[in-house]
Amino acid sequence: MxxxxxxxxxxxxxxxxxxxxxxxxxxxxxxxxxxxxxxxxxxxxxxxxxxxEVLSGPADTVxxxxxxxxxxxxxxxxxxxxxxxxxxxxxxxxxxxxxxxxxxxxxxxxxxxxxxSRHLATQAEGLHHLRSWLDAASLRSALARRAGRLLVVGSGFVGMEVAAAAMSRGWQVVAVEARSRLFPGLGPRIGDHVAAMFAERGLDGRPATTVTSVEGAGPYLVQLSDGSQVEADEILVGVGxxxxxxxxxxxxxxxxxxxxxxxxxxxxxxxxxxxxxxxxxxxxxxxxxxxxxxxxxxxxxxxxxxxAGAEIPFDHLPWVWSDVFDHRIEILGSPRAARSSHTLRSNEGGLVDLHLGQEGELLGVTTFDATRFARKARAATRRAARVDLERAAVSGQTAEAVLEAIG
CATH class of the missing domain: 3.50.50.60 (FAD/NAD(P)-binding domain)
Structure with a gap:
């Protein structure tokens, strides 16, 4: 003890x-x-x-x-x-x-x-962040009043989910992302797939762009680094x-x-x-x-x-998920530690990115509408199983077939 x-x-x-x-x-x-x-x-x-659900659900959500x-x-x-x-x-x-x-x-x-919350270098009154229940209640109230234009700064998980919730309420959404692609945390292939899905629903995505100034207190006039301006009724800052x-x-x-x-x-x-x-x-x-x-x-x-004195080894496998427009996105392990990634189709009809280390070891998995695969891939990701991607690409195997081959 x-x-x-x-x-x-x-x-x-x-x-x-x-x-x-x-x-x-x-x-x-x-x-x-x-x-x-x-x-x-x-x-x-x-x-x-x-x-x-706080943003997309009924007003009495608790x-x-x-x-x-x-x-x-x-x-x-x-x-x-x-x-x-x-x-x-x-x-x-x-x-x-x-x-x-x-x-x-x-x-x-x-x-x-x-x-x-990390703030913009240029601040203005009334900008939304999302760290607390009061933050969420304030944003929900703003989105429920009327449909307008929402500027989302940052396209991580919070920015992605808020954009989807606002669009489901009829809002026009402009998403500004400093990096070269929208939704960079999802990787190039699945990130681009999700960006295309949002664009089909009307998202105005602005990658490689930052906010340089904000004028007003709602509505706002926002100057962007590419020289353009955006008029926005509300602004959500989701930059980490x-x-x-x-x-x-x-x-x-x-x-x-x-x-x-x-x-x-x-x-x-x-x-x-x-x-x-x-x-x-x-x-x-x-x-x-x-x-x-x-x-x-x-x-x-x-x-x-x-x-309390228990001797229990800590063997943590990171896992994060998001539900966007009735689609499930999941990330296992640490894709950022990988040296290469390879995209495969799933038997479920979705996409799977396998993220590999220097020796072909499985360090992470990103899935889009491949929930069963994500569940099955946890053991292989945890033990960093070796994956022969060249063989998988040549034979056109599904993600499930590759996973079965590595045991």
């Missing part, structure tokens, strides 16, 4: 990672107090729905609660919603403060502080996030792209852990941060088990 199993634990952040950590601590027998601090006054809720009041009582978790920790000190124990007031002391602190690492810095933790942790989510400061979007983790593809819901959950579950 870990010595930390009898320690007071404070979890800063009440998203998927923080709640998973608190649950896991109790599941693995942690006896001492657990306090969870969340900045939002709402009960902890699931965030993937913010860019999905948050999917991750931890209810009754569960807090049953598990003995002290949830302090609406409480922002702005100072963290460490002497013999950690001291957690807000506006100079001491709120808690703990021997162990878990940072699940996530990200804050910045790790909330200020508390880690205050106690001297090592920082890189986020808070640096080991395979058990320990930082360089004894007793301090970091999980979820804020954590930079070692792995088979090098040190990375994965800003996805499933990763956050698995981080929290494993971290809680470690603190």
């Amino acid at each position: 870990s010595a930390e199993n009898a320690a007071r634990v404070a979890v800063i952040g009440a998203g998927a990672a923080g709640i998973a950590a608190a649950r896991s601590l109790r599941d693995h027998g942690h006896r001492a107090s657990i306090t969870v601090f969340g900045e939002e006054s709402l009960p902890p809720y699931d965030r993937p729905q913010l860019s999905k 948050p999917r609660v991750l931890l209810s009041e009754q569960e807090c009582r049953d598990l003995g978790i002290d949830l302090r919603a609406g409480t922002r920790i702005d100072a963290l000190d460490r002497t013999e124990v950690f001291q957690l403060r807000t506006e100079g007031v001491l709120l808690a002391e703990a021997e162990v602190v878990v940072l699940a502080t996530g990200l804050r 996030g910045v790790p909330n690492d200020a508390l880690a810095r205050q106690v001297g933790a090592a920082i890189g792209d986020g808070v640096l942790v080991d395979a058990a989510f320990r930082t360089s400061v004894p007793g301090l852990y970091a999980i979820g979007d804020v954590a930079s983790c070692p792995g088979r593809w090098g040190r990375t941060r994965h800003e996805h819901w499933r990763t956050a959950q698995e981080h929290g579950s494993h971290c809680g088990a470690v603190i």
Whole structure:
């Protein structure tokens, strides 16, 4: 049993990672107090729905609660919603403060502080971001008032899903992307396929373009880097996030792209852990941060088990999905670590990109409408199975046939 199993634990952040950590601590027998601090006054809720059914669903859509009041009582978790920790000190124990007031002391602190939205270099009033329930409610209200023109800046998953939701409500959408292709995270072939699907539905896509100025407060006049102008009734900025690492810095933790942790989510400061979007983790593809819901959950579950003294190896396979216009997109593993990619057809009628390393090892998979294949490909991706792509290309095999051949 870990010595930390009898320690007071404070979890800063009440998203998927923080709640998973608190649950896991109790599941693995942690006896001492657990306090969870969340900045939002709402009960902890699931965030993937913010860019999905919250925008496209009815006005009475409510948050999917991750931890209810009754569960807090049953598990003995002290949830302090609406409480922002702005100072963290460490002497013999950690001291957690807000506006100079001491709120808690703990021997162990878990940072699940996530990200804050990255802003445009040129700002204006009323621009939308999408990090919280209030953000989503504000954007939903704007889209529900009337159909107009929405400018989406950035075509990652959030930008893609918001564009689809707005278009389904009758809005004209202009999507601006700094990189040379729309939806660059999907890879060239599937990204271009998805871009064509959006274009058929009326999307005005502007790759290799950035915003240089924004005038007005709704409607807006937006100047773009290609010299053109766009008039927009609403603007959604989806250009990524910045790790909330200020508390880690205050106690001297090592920082890189986020808070640096080991395979058990320990930082360089004894007793301090970091999980979820804020954590930079070692792995088979090098040190990375994965800003996805499933990763956050698995981080929290494993971290809680470690603190409680369980010896469980952490073998995480990143997985992210999106549903757009009734089509399913999934990404497994780490396509960015690959040296080459090859596109195959699936028996399901969709597309599959296999992302390979230097020796032909399978490092990642991107699928479009190939859900069953994505499920079957997890084991091969996890063990980095070797793939003979030349043979697959010559014989015209489907993705399923290639997967069956490598076992």
